Amino acid sequence: xxxFAKTRKWEEVLWPVLASALFLTxxxxxxxxxxxxxxxxxxxxxxxLAELARKGLLWAYIGDSLRRVALGFGxxxxxxxxxxxxxxxYPAVNQVVNPVLEMLRPISPIAxxxxxxxxxxxxxxxxxxxxxxxxxxxxVVACVSGVSSVPSIFRRAGRNFGLTAPQLLARVVxxxxxxxxxVGLRLALGIAWMVVVAAEMVAVDSGLGYLVIDARNSGKRxxxxxxxxxxxxxxxxxxxxxxxRLRNLESVRWGFRDxx
Amino acid sequence: xxxxxxLSASHLNFCYKRDGKTTQVLSDxxxxxxxxxxxxxxxxxxxxxxxxxxxFAGFLSPNSGEVRIxxxxxxxxxxxxxxxxxxxxxxxxxxxEGNIEFGLFRKxxxxxxxxxxHYIELVGLKGFEKAYPAELSGxxxxxxxxxxxxxxxxxxxxxxxxxxxxxxxTRLTMRRELLRIWREERNTVIFVxxxxxxxxxxxxRVAVMSGRPTNIQQTFLIDIxxxxxxxxxxxxxxxxxxxxxxxxxxxx
Numbered sequence: 001x002x003x004f005a006k007t008r009k010w011e012e013v014l015w016p017v018l019a020s021a022l023f024l025t026x027x028x029x030x031x032x033x034x035x036x037x038x039x040x041x042x043x044x045x046x047x048x049l050a051e052l053a054r055k056g057l058l059w060a061y062i063g064d065s066l067r068r069v070a071l072g073f074g075x076x077x078x079x080x081x082x083x084x085x086x087x088x089x090y091p092a093v094n095q096v097v098n099p100v101l102e103m104l105r106p107i108s109p110i111a112x113x114x115x116x117x118x119x120x121x122x123x124x125x126x127x128x129x130x131x132x133x134x135x136x137x138x139x140v141v142a143c144v145s146g147v148s149s150v151p152s153i154f155r156r157a158g159r160n161f162g163l164t165a166p167q168l169l170a171r172v173v174x175x176x177x178x179x180x181x182x183v184g185l186r187l188a189l190g191i192a193w194m195v196v197v198a199a200e201m202v203a204v205d206s207g208l209g210y211l212v213i214d215a216r217n218s219g220k221r222x223x224x225x226x227x228x229x230x231x232x233x234x235x236x237x238x239x240x241x242x243x244x245r246l247r248n249l250e251s252v253r254w255g256f257r258d259x260x
Numbered sequence: 261x262x263x264x265x266x267l268s269a270s271h272l273n274f275c276y277k278r279d280g281k282t283t284q285v286l287s288d289x290x291x292x293x294x295x296x297x298x299x300x301x302x303x304x305x306x307x308x309x310x311x312x313x314x315x316f317a318g319f320l321s322p323n324s325g326e327v328r329i330x331x332x333x334x335x336x337x338x339x340x341x342x343x344x345x346x347x348x349x350x351x352x353x354x355x356x357e358g359n360i361e362f363g364l365f366r367k368x369x370x371x372x373x374x375x376x377x378h379y380i381e382l383v384g385l386k387g388f389e390k391a392y393p394a395e396l397s398g399x400x401x402x403x404x405x406x407x408x409x410x411x412x413x414x415x416x417x418x419x420x421x422x423x424x425x426x427x428x429x430t431r432l433t434m435r436r437e438l439l440r441i442w443r444e445e446r447n448t449v450i451f452v453x454x455x456x457x458x459x460x461x462x463x464x465r466v467a468v469m470s471g472r473p474t475n476i477q478q479t480f481l482i483d484i485x486x487x488x489x490x491x492x493x494x495x496x497x498x499x500x501x502x503x504x505x506x507x508x509x510x511x512x
Contacts, residue, residue, distance in 0.1 A: 153349040156319060161363035161412060162339040171362075175353040254352035254394050 040223040045230060048223035057211070061228075062235065064207040065196050068124065072131025073192045077185060080136045084143020084184075088177070089169060094144060101140065109134040109195045113202055127199035127207070134195040135188035142184020146177025179247075179255025186243040193236045208232050263294035266448045267316065267416065271325035274311055285311045286322065287473035298442060298449045300459035302502065303469030309452045312474075313418050316450065317343040329416065339363055341416040342409035346424040348401040350393045350408065356380065357389045359404055363412040379407040382441060399430040403437065410445060419451045423458070435461055439486060456506070460499050461488055468505045478505050 024042050031041040040048070052058040087094040109130045116126045150173055158172035200209025208228050215224035247256045274286035285308040293299050303309050314320040315327055318337045327334040329341065337343075342363075350359050357376050364372045380386055383403040393401055402422055409417055423431045439462060442449055453459055459466045463482050470477040480502055484494055 151349075153345055153347060154351065156337075156343070156345075157349045157351075157362075159319075159337045160317065160339065160342055162337075162366075167365075172351070175351070178353065250392060251353040254392065 038222055040226050044223040045226045048221070048227040049231070052211075052224065052227060058231070061206055061208050061211050062231065064204075065200065065209070066235070068127045068199075068207065069131055069189075069192050069196050072128040072196075073135045073189055075128070076132045076135035076139055076188060076192075080139030080188075081143055081181060084140040084181075085147055085169065085174065085177070087140065088144040088147025089173065091148070101137065105137040105141070109191075110198050113199065116199075117203060122203055124204065126203035127196055130199040130203075131192045131195050135192045138188040138191060139181075139184050142180050142187070143177065146180030146184070147173055149180065150176040175251065178252050182243075182246050182252060182255075186240065186246075189239055189243060190236065193232070193239060197232055208235075263297065265292055266295040266297070267291075267293040267327065267329050267450070269312075269316070269325070269327050272312070272315060272322045272327065273324045274308070274315060274320065274322045284473040286315070287475050289325070289475050291467060291476050293448060293450060296446050296448055298462060298464045299451065300463035300466045301450065301452045301469060302454065302456055302459045302466060302506070303474060304471045304506065305454055307469050307472050308474040309454075309469060310420050312469075313343065313420050313450065313452050316416075317341055317418050319343070339412045340414050341418060342412065342414045343418040343420065344405050344409050344422050346421040348393070348398070348405050348425075350401050350404050352393045355390050355392055356385055356396075356404055359393070359408050360411045362408060375411050379411045382410070382444070383407040383437070397430075398426050399434060402426060402434060406438070406441070410441070410447070414447060416448045416450065419449065421453055422451070424453075431458075438462065443486075456499060456502050457490070460495060460502065461490065466498075466502060468502055480505075 028042050031039055049058065052061075087097060112130055112133055113126075116129050120126045120129055154172050154176050155168065158168045163171060196207065197209035197212065200207035201213040204210060205214075208231055212225050212228040212232075215221040215228060247253065269289055269291045272286050272289040273284070276283045276285060289312060301309050301312065311320060315322050316334065318327075318334045318341070321335070351362065354362065357380070360376050360379050361372055364375060367375070376389075380389060383406060385400060385404060385407065388396065388400070393404065396404065402425075406417075406422070423434045426434060435458060438449075451459075451462060460482055466480045466482060467476050468478045468480070469475065480498055482498055484492065484498075488495060
């Protein structure tokens with residue numbers, strides 16, 4: 001990394017804040033100059049947010065969405081990591097399973113909505129299932145590629161020190177592929193957050209996705225629609241930032257040396 | 261001086277099969293290595309030195325012939341003989357301590373602590389116990405790898421061009437360090453190198469391998485006391501004899 005290109009601490013805060021302010025200003029004047037009656041100004045959105053907060057809906061909806069993501073993403077990680085590690089570990093098994101995985105992977109979780117509702121009905125299980133599907137495949141793929149890119153020199157060293165196969169998996173292959181796994185988890189979380197919004201538009205009557213669709217359907221409250229969108233964006237950003245911090249853990253930092 | 265046989269290879273043959281084509285690498289290799297001996301193996305690049313070392317370590321099994329260590333046939337990798345590679349195979353997710361501790365998982369805690377402290381001291385990494393490999397120089401990583409190997413107290417240390425990736429000054433220091441460590445630990449060392457000077461400086465005996473398919477063409481007893489004077493007539497004589505055996509002229 002070039003040390004001259006390193007940004008200073010205050011710059012890391014200053015530029016994003018400036019850019020956000022510029023964006024809000026542009027938004028404000030675009031609405032003012034076009035005199036649109038449909039699209040709300042930032043101030044209207046801010047009032048909408050305050051109204052939602054006052055009614056206690058904002059935090060309740062955020063909580064519901066986060067809970068669904070946590071469950072679906074958690075299940076995907078708990079199942080996906082061992083499955084991905086196993087597939088990476090046994091290339092023969094991977095060859096058998098891979099075509100099925102590769103066929104299921106490009107199907108958008110949104111396409112599963114009718115099937116999910118048929119299977120789980122209207123309620124919390126449907127969005128959790130959809131999030132699970134959305135997060136599961138990127139996690140599995142990241143684990144498989146993580147395991148298969150573990151340098152053979154590490155495996156050989158492990159075997160040389162007398163490790164059994166399970167020990168080798170736990171003490172060499174898993175830590176060696178952890179950086180790739182973290183990349184996969186981060187990607188999966190981003191997708192999961194997008195999918196929860198879509199799922200909540202059809203299957204449940206709470207959460208941020210529901211807020212967006214409900215505000216439009218019952219009274220065309222576009223201030224609330226945009227308030228919901230903004231909240232979704234901010235939480236997505238916050239989740240991603242949390243995940244990025246994982247890369248600074250001592251035991252995985254070696255895997256991220258070359259990116260910023 | 262009669263020494264016990266530590267390792268014996270008899271009639272080793274090994275072929276690689278790739279794209280339906282068979283390439284013979286080892287052709288009737290016979291070698292005996294004594295207990296506590298420091299043996300260097302030199303040979304033309306790509307001749308199969310690393311393959312030979314891998315059969316000693318048990319990572320490859322020969323197509324015919326056998327490797328015996330202490331009389332028993334080698335059938336797989338074993339912590340009693342540790343192979344160290346040219347590219348550092350130290351684990352980047354573990355600290356210096358963690359790496360040395362890696363092979364000690366069957367030992368009680370107190371013994372692990374004792375060995376970690378001992379080998380950190382021995383390879384001169386004191387003060388870097390909590391450092392990760394990314395923070396170490398190439399020479400330090402290689403020393404760490406040697407320490408990790410020695411910590412499990414192997415009978416045989418198999419070194420595959422361990423200093424090949426280091427700069428020439430570090431390489432000289434590492435040779436001196438290795439000799440010092442070997443004198444303290446007295447393991448049997450089999451050291452593969454393409455550097456004839458390195459071989460003559462380090463070894464009790466140098467085995468010269470032929471081009472592929474390879475076998476042991478000749479062995480040279482290096483009858484010079486340590487520390488070795490690299491401008492002494494006997495040193496130059498042995499060095500030239502090995503060069504000659506390899507069929508390389510003395511002049512560039």
